[in-house]
Amino acid sequence: MKETVLEVKDLVTTFKSADGPLPAVRGASFSVKKGETLCIVGESGCGKSITALSIMGLLPSNGMIADGSIYFNQRNLAEMSPKQMQKVRGNDVSMIFQEPMTALNPVFTIGFQIREPLMIHLKLSKKQAHMRGIELLRMVGIPSPVERMNQFPHELSGGMRQRVMIAIALSCNPSLLIADEPTTALDVTIQAQIIDLLNDLKEQLDMSMIMITHDMGVVAEIADRVIVMYAGEIIEEGRVEEIFENPQHPYTKGLLASVPNVDDPEFDLKPIAGSMPMLNEQISGCRFHPRCPYAFDKCMEKSPKTFHVTDKQSVRCWLQEEGVEQNGGRRASSL
């Protein structure tokens, strides 16, 4: 059994609003082991990015961690001051964002931006940092890295910018890398390159990774374990094989049936009816029940508890309770 790097317990993140605090994450618990890739899947508004930002201590000013703990190497990140967090960020945990152009500063050279964390966190001299920067760019597969150091972000293509972001994120050898939709803004051929790169680097450096994505294809390529989130809650968790081959929650099944399969011309597309609830929407019982084709009375009354399917796979759904008819829901799934 490998050691646990990150342990998140009952995380609740809320946003201030005129109507009182709105919870974006409602009691999420999960852990990441050394060398493992955990994928957090869900649609926009499910709280997956907010979970990541809570771990990083990068929540916007109207957001706060209201409850729960985030243990990283035996230290609770949720209780740290911003100053202490600054030492953790980049050094121990780092993050890659979706849009590399907005994450890079357009008025500084690539070299300046890659040297910065090395000089601050590792206390390297400018010259040493420069050499290490070139090494890092070479590691992420950027051709002619020496010349790239003097270029500005706008001179690079989208794929190259994302590679630079990865190089900067890895510069201080973090033990955990959080990647928030790192390939969503890229074309498929470039996306394939970046996924291969992340897989290679993770193995080379033996680091843990949290990958946030809505693309089930990307999940299958990269994940060891998967968490499915819906409306701020973790509704299913399991190893990647379990999630794809034996999904239990109706939402997970629905997500898998909503992605048109490229290899199967006869694939039957089954959309999930309705859309994601708003943060302020009051939903009794299971938060998925208004869209669930199998919902029954209990789902509307009580929030489901966690049922364990295998030792690794768990699901929050009343259908798992014994004696519930699984097949043939009360409502047929319709458009």
Added chain:
Amino acid sequence: MVVDEQVLYSVKNVKKHFPVRGGLLQRVKNHVKAVDGITLDIYKGETLGVVGESGCGKSTLGRTILGLESLTEGELVFNGNNISNYSSRQLKPYKKEMQMIFQDPYASLNPKQRIGDALEEALIIHTNLTSLERRERVLQLLNEVGLKEEHYERYPHEFSGGQRQRIGIARAISINPSFIVCDEPVSALDVSVQAQVIKLLRDLQEKHGLTYLFVSHDLGVVRHLCNRVLVMYLGQMVELAPVHKLYENPTHPYTEALLSAIPRPTVGRKRERIRLRGDLPSPSNPPTGCPFHTRCPIAKEHCSTEKPAWREIDEGHFIACHER
């Protein structure tokens, strides 16, 4: 989907070049060849997919076909009428036949205009209906795309992304067009909502006998929705084939690479991926010869000098490649 062999829209050697200006006097320095010689026939009742990476000119092609961009060169023949040089007055009856669905439905709706009014606009321009008849038609449209009558009075910000796209679709079909260009209509939507909109597009096509030009970068969606697929690279045609032939027997190395790059939602089966070197070259300075030769895994010397001919290798299956 019923496809008869009747040509609805014929596109002949269409080019769209955008000038790049620079220097003190803003002289034209160069041209971005967004669309560079596209020739194809669109059949009645079919869905023709146009795929390619960003910057390949697929959206510009859609806009040019609709007359939203002026032609640099080439001919557009709609229903047997050459409309390439028509004035906007002459084009008006044809515009009624051709509509567009945009990627970002929020950007295409006026935030200060009620949905009902937005949907009525096209009816005011193109029909002689009275205001009462228009209202009735709009309510019927809302119903048809899965929205409710009370949505008539609402404003765009009150809708979710999926609902806004439904409004975009309702607006496109409001004057009974025969041809619709769908420019990435589902790529801004979440997967569960995306599937709903795909279903809606298919149902409407069946009901009204619509012809779609479906521009997308999502090869899964294209396989699901299209009859034929055109693959574009740097403004040029690379491969055109019926959907099953393209996916089961991709022949051009670019199509092969594109298909192999898609992450598949299945675990365990790790397939060998064709890795493409480097990035897309700039369309203002495209490579000589075959546009793909700089990234092609099987490129030979003559690929960099000679432009490959467009040839039919199987019934309805065309490619532009020297080596295949």
